[in-house]
Amino acid sequence: MPLSKAQLLAWLGKLDAVYAAKKEYLTDLDAAIGDADHGINMNRGFGKVMEKLPPVADKDIGTILKTVGMTLMSSVGGASGPLYGTFWMKPGMLLGGKEELDAADFARFVEAGVDGILQRGRPERGDKTMYDVWAPVLEVVKARAAAGDDVAAIVDAALPVGEKALADTIPLQARKGRASYLGERSVGHQDPGATSSYYMLETLRDVLHA
Amino acid sequence: MIGIVIVSHSRKLAEGVLELAAQMTRGAVPMEAVGGIDDVENPIGTDPMQVLAAIESVAARADAGVLVVMDLGSALMSAETALDFLADDVKARVRLCAAPLVEGTVAAAVQAASGADLAQASAEAATAIEVKIRQLAPVTGEEAAASAQAQQEAAPQDALRLEIVIANTLGLHARPAANLVATAGKFRSEIRLAKGEASASAKSINQVALLSVRHGDTVVFTVSGPDAAEAVAALRALAADRFGERDEDVALAPTADAAASGKPADANVFSGTPASAGYAVGPAWVLRAKLPEIVRRGSDDPEAQIRELDQAIAAARAEIEAIKRETERISGKASAAIFAVHDLILADAALRDAAVARISGEKVKAAYAWSQTVEETAAAYGALDDAYMRARAADVRDCGGRVLRILLGAAAPALRQEREAIVVARDLAPSDVAGLDAKLTLGIVTEAGGATSHAAILARALGIPAVIGAPGCLGRIADGQVIALDGFTGTVWAAPQQSVRQDIAARRASWLEARHEASARGAAPAVTRDGVAVPVFCNIGSPAEAAVALAAGAEGVGLFRTEFLFQERDAAPGEEEQYAAYVAAASAMQGRPVVIRTLDVGGDKPIRYLETAKEDNPFLGERGVRFCLARPELFRTQLRALLRAAAVADIRIMYPMVSDVAELVGVLALQRQEHDALAAAGLAVPGAVKTGIMIEVPAAVAVADKLAALCDFFSIGTNDLTQYVMAADRGNAAVAPLCNSLNPAVLRMIAMTCRAGEAAGIPVAMCGELAGEALAAPLLLGLGLKELSMAGTAVAGVKDAIRATDGEACRALADKALAADSAAAVRELLRAGNPAA
Numbered sequence A: 001m002p003l004s005k006a007q008l009l010a011w012l013g014k015l016d017a018v019y020a021a022k023k024e025y026l027t028d029l030d031a032a033i034g035d036a037d038h039g040i041n042m043n044r045g046f047g048k049v050m051e052k053l054p055p056v057a058d059k060d061i062g063t064i065l066k067t068v069g070m071t072l073m074s075s076v077g078g079a080s081g082p083l084y085g086t087f088w089m090k091p092g093m094l095l096g097g098k099e100e101l102d103a104a105d106f107a108r109f110v111e112a113g114v115d116g117i118l119q120r121g122r123p124e125r126g127d128k129t130m131y132d133v134w135a136p137v138l139e140v141v142k143a144r145a146a147a148g149d150d151v152a153a154i155v156d157a158a159l160p161v162g163e164k165a166l167a168d169t170i171p172l173q174a175r176k177g178r179a180s181y182l183g184e185r186s187v188g189h190q191d192p193g194a195t196s197s198y199y200m201l202e203t204l205r206d207v208l209h210a
Numbered sequence B: 001m002i003g004i005v006i007v008s009h010s011r012k013l014a015e016g017v018l019e020l021a022a023q024m025t026r027g028a029v030p031m032e033a034v035g036g037i038d039d040v041e042n043p044i045g046t047d048p049m050q051v052l053a054a055i056e057s058v059a060a061r062a063d064a065g066v067l068v069v070m071d072l073g074s075a076l077m078s079a080e081t082a083l084d085f086l087a088d089d090v091k092a093r094v095r096l097c098a099a100p101l102v103e104g105t106v107a108a109a110v111q112a113a114s115g116a117d118l119a120q121a122s123a124e125a126a127t128a129i130e131v132k133i134r135q136l137a138p139v140t141g142e143e144a145a146a147s148a149q150a151q152q153e154a155a156p157q158d159a160l161r162l163e164i165v166i167a168n169t170l171g172l173h174a175r176p177a178a179n180l181v182a183t184a185g186k187f188r189s190e191i192r193l194a195k196g197e198a199s200a201s202a203k204s205i206n207q208v209a210l211l212s213v214r215h216g217d218t219v220v221f222t223v224s225g226p227d228a229a230e231a232v233a234a235l236r237a238l239a240a241d242r243f244g245e246r247d248e249d250v251a252l253a254p255t256a257d258a259a260a261s262g263k264p265a266d267a268n269v270f271s272g273t274p275a276s277a278g279y280a281v282g283p284a285w286v287l288r289a290k291l292p293e294i295v296r297r298g299s300d301d302p303e304a305q306i307r308e309l310d311q312a313i314a315a316a317r318a319e320i321e322a323i324k325r326e327t328e329r330i331s332g333k334a335s336a337a338i339f340a341v342h343d344l345i346l347a348d349a350a351l352r353d354a355a356v357a358r359i360s361g362e363k364v365k366a367a368y369a370w371s372q373t374v375e376e377t378a379a380a381y382g383a384l385d386d387a388y389m390r391a392r393a394a395d396v397r398d399c400g401g402r403v404l405r406i407l408l409g410a411a412a413p414a415l416r417q418e419r420e421a422i423v424v425a426r427d428l429a430p431s432d433v434a435g436l437d438a439k440l441t442l443g444i445v446t447e448a449g450g451a452t453s454h455a456a457i458l459a460r461a462l463g464i465p466a467v468i469g470a471p472g473c474l475g476r477i478a479d480g481q482v483i484a485l486d487g488f489t490g491t492v493w494a495a496p497q498q499s500v501r502q503d504i505a506a507r508r509a510s511w512l513e514a515r516h517e518a519s520a521r522g523a524a525p526a527v528t529r530d531g532v533a534v535p536v537f538c539n540i541g542s543p544a545e546a547a548v549a550l551a552a553g554a555e556g557v558g559l560f561r562t563e564f565l566f567q568e569r570d571a572a573p574g575e576e577e578q579y580a581a582y583v584a585a586a587s588a589m590q591g592r593p594v595v596i597r598t599l600d601v602g603g604d605k606p607i608r609y610l611e612t613a614k615e616d617n618p619f620l621g622e623r624g625v626r627f628c629l630a631r632p633e634l635f636r637t638q639l640r641a642l643l644r645a646a647a648v649a650d651i652r653i654m655y656p657m658v659s660d661v662a663e664l665v666g667v668l669a670l671q672r673q674e675h676d677a678l679a680a681a682g683l684a685v686p687g688a689v690k691t692g693i694m695i696e697v698p699a700a701v702a703v704a705d706k707l708a709a710l711c712d713f714f715s716i717g718t719n720d721l722t723q724y725v726m727a728a729d730r731g732n733a734a735v736a737p738l739c740n741s742l743n744p745a746v747l748r749m750i751a752m753t754c755r756a757g758e759a760a761g762i763p764v765a766m767c768g769e770l771a772g773e774a775l776a777a778p779l780l781l782g783l784g785l786k787e788l789s790m791a792g793t794a795v796a797g798v799k800d801a802i803r804a805t806d807g808e809a810c811r812a813l814a815d816k817a818l819a820a821d822s823a824a825a826v827r828e829l830l831r832a833g834n835p836a837a
């Protein structure tokens, strides 16, 4: 089964709720190794997305994605603003005219999105960023799509990989973003951006299984 | 002009930085500040779209492009994101700048205001932090040498090549070379530059300069490292910009054809600030063009030696920075440019590393290793076949010598002048001037303006003609070359033609004649018409000035200010140094009395190594003897030196700012203790030392009778007395007219003091400015003053005034003045009494 536009909108709506619920938690994570704003940033960003979505809800998926990207870009405020902004916008430019995303489209979505993060933040694996979650997830997504899985199966396969990757950010020392100023003191904490990225996957799984 | 966009997480910060930068450029540079996001509760953050809007808006007003300066983290990402949204033609004119926000923005704005392009402004901004690091280096011990480290980190990868035909007029000299080094230094990659067989590191100013790349030469850059591609792009852009060479650089640089182009005279005539009047022609004595000989000494602690070297280099660079700023302020950017070159030379890791290799390889002391390395580098410059480059050898020795001087500390050999000469130097520290022999020094010429202003004052006091801040002249003057200078106009002729030499020599002769006549008048004693001899003394500020005082006809020194010994250094002078200075001053006076005032400082004239509390009102604070009493160790050292000097010369001790009887009792007890201690230790001390006080506080006048019973003489300091009596600061224009020593209130205080002195049988002198006013001399005698002490230049005039009057006229004048209503009325009386005025 492809990912329908309705599911996409549901995903976004649910993300807004998740980031509202996890606002404190994400901010606490960021307080340990950053500037204690990641939860606030994500909550604000998706709140804005909800405001901006209705007028484009009936447009094609490309347009919706671009709108999400543009909105996050200028409302999140932190580093994750341009990062997630590009993450959503790049696939949007690729998927113009689509009303649903099949497995191949979904793989292109994730690939273009992760590409956007790479282009914007120039992270490397092990830098203790959101890319540490997305890099292994992208591998699974591409592999499962190539193997012929549908979107739900792809996400099911990717989720545990993402979960493990998220936990694996704990022992890392940050080399990008605010946390990099902490040097060794960033070791032992889970990366907030990686956490919010994992929520994107988790929420999508929930939507697809609803 | 380029414009600037300031991006910060905080709108307040961005706006504050903009305000700072705008303040320095007076709104000339198009700038915009963006920061924060649209969220009242959590306003900290960055928004790429706002950055985009700001760039577009500034780009519309700035024809030469937009420099974006950012704080950190997402500010960088937002700026980069904004670039993605810009139209290509705008994007091509936008540059992100890696400089720290505050320092970088201010530096970039200043550059922008002066017409710099994006590359220049960005380069300047990026190095702005180094100024700060250097400034604080003596305190933090850190260095700005990030490039050396970066070089080591660079992993050798496939090298990129860039071939360039040098199009700019100067080749890779001067500013173009400096720009190349600055650009290369920003990359981690190794960047080498080859001309034919020879090659150099593009990050080393010395190596680049020694490669001697000229206009029309083909050079090849080889770049390897992680950011090689960016480096090549930057080098290409720099070359396209003629390495930042500007027309004024070409105009400034002396070239061989300048002489042939029909303007031979101009290249050898320099103009600077006329700092001290007079004319001079004679051989030049170029200071510090030579490094002192350093004896090879071993050391088995190379690490300590390397540390010392690094510290000395950092300290020298801090000195250079300070001189550069001062020179820039006083004589302009062009004069200061040479110091930027000096700084680059010292910043060159290659030079430092070569010395370090010697220290560890040969196990020698830092001073020796450094002197060898500097001399080698200087010799390499000296061997080039380009006159302009050869002149840089002197720069290498000059700034290398500065490091050496710091390394050697007090052991640095002092200047020793042996023959008559015009002293030519980059700049002169007061200590250098103090080491000059006033009799042998025909004149003084310096390239730097600011740091020598102290030297200028001294030159004036010593009566030596001087021109300061004459940039470029060192390159044109060799040791022993006959040069000429006009201290009235500030002109220096590096190679004067016969006619100029004759003209200046003739002017010098008549100038000396006039001076001689004045001092002849000064030399004769000042006796009033009715036969009273009035001793006329001089005020001096250093032992060297004693000779001038003597030449001016002074019968002694009425005030030797000792602050000179304590200023511009990092620790108080020791007893021996002070003793030597006091004896030197006294012996220069050839047996005439010398009144030495103990250290007179306080919050109004702080000394950096002596802690002075921040006072709301320093003039009413811990000044003069109050300051010394609060620092007994400092005070005792000076007293010991004075007491010992008084054993070999006619030295008298004078205490400033005494305001209270108990205070004087305390001071005298301290003096007594030191006196007895010295005697007990078997050191020569006189039986009694004449000891007096300055009368400069109204309280002292009020109790003058009591004070007079305790000491041997009074000397009135009119400047302070006047401001305290009138409660008016003469620096404050609104009340300055009140602050007039001729005010009858002040005159009455003087008269009271004289009466108290007379009753107690002690002489009352005056050493304030009023004493040097010829017109006032009869009045002062009438008030009862017995001795007058003044600047050397005033002696002849005051003596003439004394000779023209008599006791009765003086007293009548004083009576009228004491009864007058205002300072203006008193001045009227003085004029009326002297129709010549």
Ligand SMILES: Nc1ncnc2c1ncn2[C@@H]1O[C@H](COP(=O)(O)OP(=O)(O)OP(=O)(O)O)[C@@H](O)[C@H]1O
Residues within 6 Å of the ligand: A030, A034, A035, A037, A038, A041, A077, A078, A079, A080, A081, A083, A117, A120, A121, A122, A123, A128, A129, A130, A131, A176, A177, A178, A179, A191, A192, A193, A194, B009, B045, B046, B072, B073, B074, B075
């Ligand atoms: N260069 C980067 N590349 C990839 N991810 C990054 C990079 N820098 C930061 N991040 C991610 O962003 C997360 C922090 O996002 P947040 O919204 O808190 O921004 P921030 O660090 O507070 O931004 P700012 O730089 O404005 O302070 C980090 O946990 C990390 O996962």
Ligand SMILES: [Mg+2]
Residues within 6 Å of the ligand: A030, A034, A035, A036, A037, A038, A078, A178
């Ligand atoms: Mg944060």
